Amino acid sequence: MKGVLVLLLWVSVVDLSTQYRYDNVTVDYVPWQLTEFKIEHPRPIGVLTTTSGAPVDIRQTNALNTEPFSNMYHLDDTTHTDVERIPERVVHAKGSGVYGYFEVTHDVSRYTSADVFNGIGKKTPFFGRFSTAIQNKGGNELAREIKGLAVKLYTKEGNLDFLTIHVPVYFYKDPIDFGPTVRSFRRNPKTNIYDSTMVWDFVTQKPVFLHLLMWQNSDYGIPYGYRRMDLFPVHAYEITNKHGESHFVRFNFRTEQGLANLTTAQAQAIASQDPNFFTRDMYNAIANKNYPSWRLDMDVITVEQAAHLDYNPFDVTRLWKKGTYHTVTIGRMVVNKNTDNQFRDMELSAFNPANLVPGIPGPPDNLFRARRFSYRDAHRHRLGPNHDNIEINVPIYRKTYTRDSNPPVRSNMRDAPNYYPNTFNGQEPIIDMSYPNIKINVFDRNSVDLEPIAEFYNHILENDAHRQRLADTTATTLVNVDRRIVKSALKLLSLVDQDLGHRTAVSYRAAQEIANAASKLDTKTRYEPLSRCINLFTQGRLNTPSMKKNW
Numbered sequence: 209m210k211g212v213l214v215l216l217l218w219v220s221v222v223d224l225s226t227q228y229r230y231d232n233v234t235v236d237y238v239p240w241q242l243t244e245f246k247i248e249h250p251r252p253i254g255v256l257t258t259t260s261g262a263p264v265d266i267r268q269t270n271a272l273n274t275e276p277f278s279n280m281y282h283l284d285d286t287t288h289t290d291v292e293r294i295p296e297r298v299v300h301a302k303g304s305g306v307y308g309y310f311e312v313t314h315d316v317s318r319y320t321s322a323d324v325f326n327g328i329g330k331k332t333p334f335f336g337r338f339s340t341a342i343q344n345k346g347g348n349e350l351a352r353e354i355k356g357l358a359v360k361l362y363t364k365e366g367n368l369d370f371l372t373i374h375v376p377v378y379f380y381k382d383p384i385d386f387g388p389t390v391r392s393f394r395r396n397p398k399t400n401i402y403d404s405t406m407v408w409d410f411v412t413q414k415p416v417f418l419h420l421l422m423w424q425n426s427d428y429g430i431p432y433g434y435r436r437m438d439l440f441p442v443h444a445y446e447i448t449n450k451h452g453e454s455h456f457v458r459f460n461f462r463t464e465q466g467l468a469n470l471t472t473a474q475a476q477a478i479a480s481q482d483p484n485f486f487t488r489d490m491y492n493a494i495a496n497k498n499y500p501s502w503r504l505d506m507d508v509i510t511v512e513q514a515a516h517l518d519y520n521p522f523d524v525t526r527l528w529k530k531g532t533y534h535t536v537t538i539g540r541m542v543v544n545k546n547t548d549n550q551f552r553d554m555e556l557s558a559f560n561p562a563n564l565v566p567g568i569p570g571p572p573d574n575l576f577r578a579r580r581f582s583y584r585d586a587h588r589h590r591l592g593p594n595h596d597n598i599e600i601n602v603p604i605y606r607k608t609y610t611r612d613s614n615p616p617v618r619s620n621m622r623d624a625p626n627y628y629p630n631t632f633n634g635q636e637p638i639i640d641m642s643y644p645n646i647k648i649n650v651f652d653r654n655s656v657d658l659e660p661i662a663e664f665y666n667h668i669l670e671n672d673a674h675r676q677r678l679a680d681t682t683a684t685t686l687v688n689v690d691r692r693i694v695k696s697a698l699k700l701l702s703l704v705d706q707d708l709g710h711r712t713a714v715s716y717r718a719a720q721e722i723a724n725a726a727s728k729l730d731t732k733t734r735y736e737p738l739s740r741c742i743n744l745f746t747q748g749r750l751n752t753p754s755m756k757k758n759w
């Protein structure tokens with residue numbers, strides 16, 4: 209007991225950051241968060257109160273042998289805990305929040321009048337939320353699935369939200385596919401387990417999905433942490449300059465840490481010890497002042513060009529063809545601060561791709577138009593009609609004619625007129641010279657086009673070894689899937705490319721045989737070799753010099 213007291217006293221006068229930062233070593237700050245708090249607050253931070261602010265007597269911190277309902281501290285705590293969960297996001301439920309800034313590095317005024325992108329050196333703060341797409345809130349970040357980053361830039365012209373994923377194509381272009389995708393890629397309603405048969409059944413009937421699935425099963429599938437991936441809003445955005453002239457662009461956030469990925473085995477090994485590795489890696493990079501950054505580029509085509517391409521540039525299920533666009537750098541995004549409260553910031557953040565600013569009218573395709581509605585609807589369910597009044601979502605400046613509803617209402621525009629138009633000097637609209645003067649209609653073809661997938665297989669994958677890894681990974685997702693559906697899947701892969709179909713079929717047969725053999729063993733026996741490895745690993749870890757040594 210005495211030892212513990214001495215230790216705590218000692219810690220309180222030492223600065224953790226100098227004590228534990230070794231040269232060239234990334235310190236894991238995660239376990240030290242509370243110790244750091246104590247160092248910053250050498251004394252208790254104040255008097256304990258009930259939620260209504262009444263000081264709590266020490267006798268109220270024990271509810272035994274008393275009438276529990278007259279103890280407000282007890283009632284308060286229990287009834288608030290009862291309701292502390294809110295709905296998790298329907299997709300991208302597992303997230304982690306960060307702060308940073310965006311800095312303009314190039315002059316792009318001839319493309320967009322957006323204030324946030326004009327003025328070299330201009331910095332705009334943002335809140336960002338990294339996420340993994342399919343997992344539930346407590347899920348495994350190392351799962352092979354789409355990662356995302358949503359950023360909310362607090363610009364002078366309102367919030368600008370970019371919702372990005374870590375591959376440059378999307379699953380589908382028809383908004384009607386949203387619901388079936390969310391359900392088929394998630395838990396089987398009876399088994400409550402993710403179900404490859406559902407995924408492949410759906411995908412074989414909607415072959416357009418195969419493109420993103422191929423990116424996901426390739427080396428691009430599992431990035432080596434949130435810092436080591438590129439990020440794409442995917443849609444082609446219309447942007448306008450101050451003369452109202454339009455261009456179409458695809459934004460690309462390119463990692464300045466270098467792309468890097470994990471194999472399935474590496475990811476599974478890490479997940480067995482630390483399913484929060486992505487969050488930890490980001491937290492520690494920031495805590496160690498090794499701030500991750502991304503260069504923001506845009507691929508540009510003119511309106512003229514867009515009308516004469518031999519492909520649909522607004523189709524999010526394909527890439528723009530090489531040679532049909534040029535690339536312009538806008539600036540740099542730097543992540544440099546951990547949030548001090550994940551629920552307040554990350555969980556309550558409400559991103560909406562429709563949160564755009566003058567100079568960026570946004571994508572004209574049907575999928576995007578559906579998203580303008582869908583995110584609002586999701587936020588109303590999850591956070592309520594006033595989600596934009598929650599601290600993290602409030603723009604720098606805002607004056608609306610909307611009022612009331614469920615809290616938070618903030619100032620509720622006080623005594624200003626609550627209808628428009630009015631003659632009593634309520635807020636007035638601007639005249640935006642950049643407001644687009646053309647109306648774009650996108651015509652989407654309904655036919656199946658496997659060409660972009662063949663292009664990915666033959667030209668984006670750099671060699672046969674990578675093609676083999678893609679086939680192997682795809683084959684493992686077919687193991688134990690209904691045979692009829694496996695047959696359709698292999699057929700579809702062959703239609704994309706004979707070689708892809710063949711490699712996957714061979715690999716599938718081998719993988720299924722191994723699975724059949726393994727199924728004859730009971731679970732404990734089957735995992736015995738892996739258990740032994742993990743044992744060795746944990747012992748090894750206990751023996752490695754750790755930060756504890758310096759205590």
Ligand code: HEM
Binds near residue numbers: 575
């Ligand atoms: C290019 C296509 C898409 C991209 C890049 C994308 C990206 C994202 C990202 C990054 C998030 C996580 C947001 C967060 O961290 O809070 C998200 C959430 C979500 N997405 Fe998408 N998404 C796409 C398509 C769609 C479509 C087509 C729909 C529906 C029509 C949709 C509906 C949703 C919904 C409802 C959420 C949950 C929002 C919430 O509850 O906060 N997404 N998406």
Ligand SMILES: *[C@@H]1O[C@H](CO)[C@@H](O)[C@H](O)[C@H]1NC(C)=O
Binds near residue numbers: 231232
């Ligand atoms: C840290 O890394 C730098 C550059 O790689 C190297 O020159 C230096 O010797 C390293 N320091 C230690 C203590 O290992």
Ligand SMILES: *[C@@H]1O[C@H](CO)[C@@H](O)[C@H](O)[C@H]1NC(C)=O
Binds near residue numbers: 469
């Ligand atoms: C994935 O990682 C391997 C090994 O580090 C590397 O050779 C390859 O280029 C990476 N691929 C991608 C797409 O990042």
